[in-house]
Every structure is written in C-alpha cells, then in structure tokens.
Amino acid sequence: MRTLRTALLILLVPLALIVGILLGGHPEFLPGFARDTLVADSDGRLYEEAVDKIEADYYREVDRGKLLNTSLEKAVESLDDQFSHYFSPTEYHAFQLDTEGAFEGVGMSVTAVAEGLRVAEVYDGSPAKEGGLKPGDVITSANGKSLKGKTSEESTTLIKGPAGTEVTLGLKDGRKLKLERAKVDIPIVQSRTETHDGKKIAHVSLAGFTSGSGDDVDRAVKEQLKRGAEGVVFDLRHNGGGLLNEAVEVASVFLKDGRVVSTKGRSRPERKYNATGGAIASDVPVVVLVDQGSASASEIVTGALQDRKRAKVVGTRTYGKGVFQEIMRLENGGALDITVGEYFTPSGRNLGGGGVQKGAGITPDIQASDNPETEPDEALDKALETVTKD
Incomplete structure (x- = not known):
C-alpha cells in the first residue's frame, strides 16, 4: 500500500504543478527546483519567441543564425570585460588555427595601440609582406571598420578570414592596402x-x-x-x-x-x-x-x-x-x-x-x-x- 501511495504521489506532484501553471500560478510560489527549471526554460522561450517574431514579421528577410551570433556577442559585451569574447563558428575556427600555430590571415604580429594595431613583425612570404606592410605601420581599420579602442584579439579577428578572401587595411599614414588572405604558418x-x-x-x-x-x-x-x-x-x-x-x-x-x-x-x-x-x-x-x-x-x-x-x-x-x-x-x-x-x-x-x-x-x-x-x-x-x- 505504501508503495502504491508513493507511486501516486510521484505522478500527482508534476500533474499538480502543470495544473497550477495552467490556472495562472506564478513561478515564485513553486518549489525551488521546479521554479529554477521553469524560469530558465521561460528565458529560453522568451528568446525563441522574440526571434520567431522578428523572423516572421520584420519587413525584410533576416538570418536567424546572425541574430543568435549578435545576441550572444552583445550579452558578453554587457560584462564590460575587454578580455571576454564570443566567437562565432567562423571566428572560433580561426582562433583554433591561431592557437595551433597556423592561421588564415595576412601574416604579421601586432600590438594594440590607441588608434588600432601597430605592426611588430611581418613574416616572409606572407600577404602582408608582399602588400608592403612594414614594422611600425599602424593599422586603423579593416574593411572599413575602425579598430580604435578595440583589443588586439577583436581587431585581429576582423583581419583574419578564409584563405582566398580579401581584406582592406586602412593605415594611419593614409594608405589603403587590399590583401588576399592565405594560410600562414607562424614561426612560433x-x-x-x-x-x-x-x-x-x-x-x-x-x-x-x-x-x-x-x-x-x-x-x-x-x-x-x-x-x-x-x-x-x-x-x-x-x-x-x-x-x-x-x-x-x-x-x-x-x-x-x-x-x-x-x-x-x-x-x-x-x-x-x-x-x-x-x-x-x-x-x-x-x-x-x-x-x-x-x-x-x-x-x-x-x-x-x-x-x-x-x-x-x-x-x-x-x-x-x-x-x-x-x-x-x-x-x-x-x-x-x-x-x-x-x-x-x-x-x-x-x-x-x-x-x-x-x-x-x-x-x-x-x-x-x-x-x-x-x-x-x-x-x-x-x-x-x-x-x-x-
């Protein structure tokens, strides 16, 4: 009999929770374990609802994946932490190559300065070398996006990209260099x-x-x-x-x-x-x-x-x-x-x-x-x- 009562209780508790919610109960009146689960799920549903409405009703077609990447990027930005970042799938692939000693980019090492990036070293045989970049040059923009105030990681992410694609670098001295990215093996x-x-x-x-x-x-x-x-x-x-x-x-x-x-x-x-x-x-x-x-x-x-x-x-x-x-x-x-x-x-x-x-x-x-x-x-x-x- 005790086993039967226990089984019935196990079945009735979630049923009561569901009925309570359907009748308008507020999560704050629920047990802690249930409240945490439901509120977390509610946050997820809220995000999905907002994205669904944008995707369905915005006046022109939108990229759902881009919405996700942008929202995650903004969430991390809200931490006000220059060292924390969100990497999109493409950016994360480039980051992995970088930590393995190879990357798809233009082939240089840089340091962050107020205006953007100062070129520290240009590697032989790289697009940067062939394009005329020299140590001491200051890069202020990449594909028209200003690098002012950005960390070196944020700025180099804008410069890196798939081999065969192009990036236009704006320099402090007024030059604009269009370089074709390549897979570069870094002499670590x-x-x-x-x-x-x-x-x-x-x-x-x-x-x-x-x-x-x-x-x-x-x-x-x-x-x-x-x-x-x-x-x-x-x-x-x-x-x-x-x-x-x-x-x-x-x-x-x-x-x-x-x-x-x-x-x-x-x-x-x-x-x-x-x-x-x-x-x-x-x-x-x-x-x-x-x-x-x-x-x-x-x-x-x-x-x-x-x-x-x-x-x-x-x-x-x-x-x-x-x-x-x-x-x-x-x-x-x-x-x-x-x-x-x-x-x-x-x-x-x-x-x-x-x-x-x-x-x-x-x-x-x-x-x-x-x-x-x-x-x-x-x-x-x-x-x-x-x-x-x-």
Missing part, C-alpha cells in the same frame, strides 16, 4: 646565436603560447647551448600570450622545480602550477626581454622567473593582465572565451588593475626600448650586455 619559435664581448649568447624568441610551444622553446634553448652558447636572451616582446599550460611548460625550461603560477576564481578553486622538470642548468645566465605587448602568458613566465630570481628582466613595462579565460564550446559551433579567474605569480603578485582592468604589469629590472627608426635593436643590445655580465 626563432633562435640564433649572437656574439657579445666575445661570448656566444642564445637569442630565442617566442611569438605566442600555442600548442607545443613549450617543447619548441626547450628544443631551441638546449640546441643553442649545445652549440656553445653561454647565456640565453629569451625574447617575449610582442607576445600577447596564449595557453596557460604552455606557459608552465615554457617556464619549466628555466625552472627545475617550484611554483610557476597559481590561479583562483569565483567558481574555480585555487590551483597551483609547479615546474615540470627538465630545466637547463641553473648557472646558465638568463635574461627575459619584454615590452608593452608582452601580456598574459608572457607575464606569467616573466613574473615567475623574476620572482624566483632565475632571470633578469630587460625592456619596458609589460601589458598588465591579471586574469585568465577559459574557452567553452557551444552547440552552434561557436565558443565563449570568458574570464573565470585571476592568476598570481610565485610571490603572490597579481599584475592586473583589479578584476578585468589593465594593471601595472611587470617592471623590468633594467629599462630598455628599441627605436624603430634606427637599424640597431637597442633593447636586444641591452639584454645581450646584461646576460654577458651575469
């Missing part, structure tokens, strides 16, 4: 031997923290040491960051153990990341070379090596980003790239300005900057001088 790690005061020094530069870049840096540094290099200048200028796990792997090239970074957020418990082993000898002098374009993962590595006194930092103040994001795939093929927490260097520093504001960044031990109008790289020269003295 570049290395060479420099000589200063009779000593061989490895100059290893990293363009971004993409998949596998930790292994690439490890290979490049150790190969240069085998060739007789007596010190390392690790160049992170214009490097806007990338994958957190790759930042830990890169730091592990120079730190044999101990803390690299820790993270925590409102819905993310504190997590501590330590060096993974396999570092070069601790008596090899190291200098990290940075500038205002060094951000995020670049600041994690630089902060770890500075706090742990493994390297001196040469250059200019870094960008000042103290938060990290996670990518969340969506059913439409797009993704949310949203801020989920803050990161802290081994000494407990957060390099941001509180929350998602741009902060003080890392102050170099030795100030140096390159004058783009001159042939020598003054910042690199200062880094070589510093590592030679250590």
Whole structure:
C-alpha cells in the first residue's frame, strides 16, 4: 500500500504543478527546483519567441543564425570585460588555427595601440609582406571598420578570414592596402646565436603560447647551448600570450622545480602550477626581454622567473593582465572565451588593475626600448650586455 501511495504521489506532484501553471500560478510560489527549471526554460522561450517574431514579421528577410551570433556577442559585451569574447563558428575556427600555430590571415604580429594595431613583425612570404606592410605601420581599420579602442584579439579577428578572401587595411599614414588572405604558418619559435664581448649568447624568441610551444622553446634553448652558447636572451616582446599550460611548460625550461603560477576564481578553486622538470642548468645566465605587448602568458613566465630570481628582466613595462579565460564550446559551433579567474605569480603578485582592468604589469629590472627608426635593436643590445655580465 505504501508503495502504491508513493507511486501516486510521484505522478500527482508534476500533474499538480502543470495544473497550477495552467490556472495562472506564478513561478515564485513553486518549489525551488521546479521554479529554477521553469524560469530558465521561460528565458529560453522568451528568446525563441522574440526571434520567431522578428523572423516572421520584420519587413525584410533576416538570418536567424546572425541574430543568435549578435545576441550572444552583445550579452558578453554587457560584462564590460575587454578580455571576454564570443566567437562565432567562423571566428572560433580561426582562433583554433591561431592557437595551433597556423592561421588564415595576412601574416604579421601586432600590438594594440590607441588608434588600432601597430605592426611588430611581418613574416616572409606572407600577404602582408608582399602588400608592403612594414614594422611600425599602424593599422586603423579593416574593411572599413575602425579598430580604435578595440583589443588586439577583436581587431585581429576582423583581419583574419578564409584563405582566398580579401581584406582592406586602412593605415594611419593614409594608405589603403587590399590583401588576399592565405594560410600562414607562424614561426612560433626563432633562435640564433649572437656574439657579445666575445661570448656566444642564445637569442630565442617566442611569438605566442600555442600548442607545443613549450617543447619548441626547450628544443631551441638546449640546441643553442649545445652549440656553445653561454647565456640565453629569451625574447617575449610582442607576445600577447596564449595557453596557460604552455606557459608552465615554457617556464619549466628555466625552472627545475617550484611554483610557476597559481590561479583562483569565483567558481574555480585555487590551483597551483609547479615546474615540470627538465630545466637547463641553473648557472646558465638568463635574461627575459619584454615590452608593452608582452601580456598574459608572457607575464606569467616573466613574473615567475623574476620572482624566483632565475632571470633578469630587460625592456619596458609589460601589458598588465591579471586574469585568465577559459574557452567553452557551444552547440552552434561557436565558443565563449570568458574570464573565470585571476592568476598570481610565485610571490603572490597579481599584475592586473583589479578584476578585468589593465594593471601595472611587470617592471623590468633594467629599462630598455628599441627605436624603430634606427637599424640597431637597442633593447636586444641591452639584454645581450646584461646576460654577458651575469
């Protein structure tokens, strides 16, 4: 009998809920579990109802997918967070290529400035090179859309696109360049031997923290040491960051153990990341070379090596980003790239300005900057001088 009563109760509870709603009951009078479910569903139905009405009654035909992308984009914009973005399916595909070390675009590295993007490097054989772009050029628009006030991620998304399509770049000097996009393999790690005061020094530069870049840096540094290099200048200028796990792997090239970074957020418990082993000898002098374009993962590595006194930092103040994001795939093929927490260097520093504001960044031990109008790289020269003295 008890089993029968229980079964009847299980059947009657949802029936009572349905009857109550049909008779005009308000969700606030429902049990919590039911209210949450129904209200959430109500929000979804409200959105569907609005889109249905626009699609059916707007005076001209509309693209339902475009409405969805725009609404998601505006929802993320309402967070007032320069580091959080919504990627449409097309944009997310381009982002994936970028983090894998290849993308469909014009072939350059850039840093954000007030007017748009300043070109830092132009890769050989790229559409940008063939079109006449040079380091120091400032791009102010892409296909007629102003880049003023946008983050580097937002601006580069407007420039990237499928291979074979065209993009018109407006420059601060008044030029307009029409470039045909292509699939470009980015030289993520570049290395060479420099000589200063009779000593061989490895100059290893990293363009971004993409998949596998930790292994690439490890290979490049150790190969240069085998060739007789007596010190390392690790160049992170214009490097806007990338994958957190790759930042830990890169730091592990120079730190044999101990803390690299820790993270925590409102819905993310504190997590501590330590060096993974396999570092070069601790008596090899190291200098990290940075500038205002060094951000995020670049600041994690630089902060770890500075706090742990493994390297001196040469250059200019870094960008000042103290938060990290996670990518969340969506059913439409797009993704949310949203801020989920803050990161802290081994000494407990957060390099941001509180929350998602741009902060003080890392102050170099030795100030140096390159004058783009001159042939020598003054910042690199200062880094070589510093590592030679250590």
